[in-house]
Amino acid sequence: MTAFVARAPGKLFLLGEYAVLDGCPAVVAAVDRYVTVGLRLEDRSRTVRFTSADQGAVEFTAGAPPVVDGPLRFVVAAYRSALSGVPSLADAGAAVEIRSDLDTSTGAKTGLGSSAAVTVAVVAALYAAARPRCADSTFRAAVFNTALEAHRTAQHGVGSGGDVAASTHGGVCLIQPATNGDPPSVVPMCLPGATTVLAAWSGESASTRSLVQRYCAADSASTARAAFVAASRAAVERFVAGLGRGFLCRSGLEDCARALEQLGTDLALPLMTPRLRQLVALARQCGAAAKISGAGGGDCAIALAEDRPTAERTRAAWGAAGFTPLDLAISPEGVTVARS
Numbered sequence: 001m002t003a004f005v006a007r008a009p010g011k012l013f014l015l016g017e018y019a020v021l022d023g024c025p026a027v028v029a030a031v032d033r034y035v036t037v038g039l040r041l042e043d044r045s046r047t048v049r050f051t052s053a054d055q056g057a058v059e060f061t062a063g064a065p066p067v068v069d070g071p072l073r074f075v076v077a078a079y080r081s082a083l084s085g086v087p088s089l090a091d092a093g094a095a096v097e098i099r100s101d102l103d104t105s106t107g108a109k110t111g112l113g114s115s116a117a118v119t120v121a122v123v124a125a126l127y128a129a130a131r132p133r134c135a136d137s138t139f140r141a142a143v144f145n146t147a148l149e150a151h152r153t154a155q156h157g158v159g160s161g162g163d164v165a166a167s168t169h170g171g172v173c174l175i176q177p178a179t180n181g182d183p184p185s186v187v188p189m190c191l192p193g194a195t196t197v198l199a200a201w202s203g204e205s206a207s208t209r210s211l212v213q214r215y216c217a218a219d220s221a222s223t224a225r226a227a228f229v230a231a232s233r234a235a236v237e238r239f240v241a242g243l244g245r246g247f248l249c250r251s252g253l254e255d256c257a258r259a260l261e262q263l264g265t266d267l268a269l270p271l272m273t274p275r276l277r278q279l280v281a282l283a284r285q286c287g288a289a290a291k292i293s294g295a296g297g298g299d300c301a302i303a304l305a306e307d308r309p310t311a312e313r314t315r316a317a318w319g320a321a322g323f324t325p326l327d328l329a330i331s332p333e334g335v336t337v338a339r340s
Helices: 073-084 087-089 114-130 136-154 162-169 208-217 223-244 250-267 274-285 308-320
Strands: 002-015 025-040 049-051 054-060 095-100 172-176 186-190 196-201 289-292 300-305 336-339
Touching: 002 114, 002 162, 002 172, 002 223, 002 250, 002 300, 025 114, 025 162, 025 196, 025 223, 049 073, 054 073, 054 250, 073 087, 073 114, 073 136, 087 114, 095 114, 114 136, 114 162, 114 336, 162 172, 162 186, 208 250, 208 336, 223 250, 250 289, 250 336, 274 300, 274 308, 300 308
Parallel strands: 049 095
Antiparallel strands: 002 025, 002 336, 025 095, 025 172, 049 054, 172 186, 196 300, 289 300
16 A cells, blocks of 8 residues: 655735736745645555545545535546546545645635645645656646646636646746646746735635636626736736846735726626725735735735835734734745655
């Protein structure tokens, strides 16, 4: 019996939400909260069983994954996509246990990309078991492509791949979607050394899937959506150019924030809830650049502080107002796999 443990980090979108679905670049950061997957291959069994303390269990015959709904659809989609790449996975059963510290202690969603992280971790564990001698760069590319396919399938074809890229590669990444349906390009970036990335949970869990579907249902040729996409692209490009010169372009992040707020107004999307608005305002009052992160409608707000006193003031202000600052930092390493 062969056993592996895979661990994939969560993510925060820094810039480029929604517009990335229209081919624009985005900046995503991996964070040091993780989904951990323990995998035992069982040569004498033909049963595959996924078990999650928070989401229950699903069991099926090896090589014949069912169609499922609910949160476990991501792990089943991950198995199905990995099986397509490595048909020999059908020759053995597997027991897979999933643990996550991306959500709250009560299981509430915080917006740290748990669905992408679990998809990446499951694919990585399966590929490590099937391809134990694969070189790291080749392995990571295969995990990314397979996990991206699985994640999009579980979301009915929707998804930029930014969260999958962060969980696979780690660090801060510039994501540039391809125009021909290929996986996006992923370019590592570095924030200036004194920059602290902060996040706080709004206390409300958002339905990313629902909000993204509503965005995609809007007329892509409308004046409002076209203006948003152009503003987001310009903001991301200016932010990335600043990083290339070693400084934090606050105006890039703030212009992206304004574009998202205007998008919500123009398309009647509830991106900026009162609690998110308060989180952003508090951070700005403390001297940090701040915005919503991800789909909005709840989940997280983020702030980028250029020095430690600003970061400490921001955390204190959030806590004093009754919010939950998330204890996290950028994870420089993406998914990892080890024998157990």
